[in-house]
Amino acid sequence: MVTPGDAEAIKDAVKAGVTVTLSTRAGSGVALDGSKARALGMLTADNLNPQKARLLLALARTVASEPDEIRRIFATY
DSSP, X not given: OOOHHHHHHHXXXXXXXXXXXXXXXXXXXXXOOOHHHHHHTOEEOBTOOHHHHHHHHXXXXXXXXXXXXXXXXXXXX
């Protein structure tokens, strides 16, 4: 998933109010919403590639700022 150094940076970013989303550039597959990602405060993009996840996150942030609501938007769309 992420290196220990990245994990610390992610925690700091989430504390500062940045929405961090995990996605994958693999040809197929999903970025799972596991306990490690939630512990870091990350959201996962499920089966969206990084480009699509970025667009959806930008749209989601126009109507929501709470992680649970953004997570619901990613699960829906």
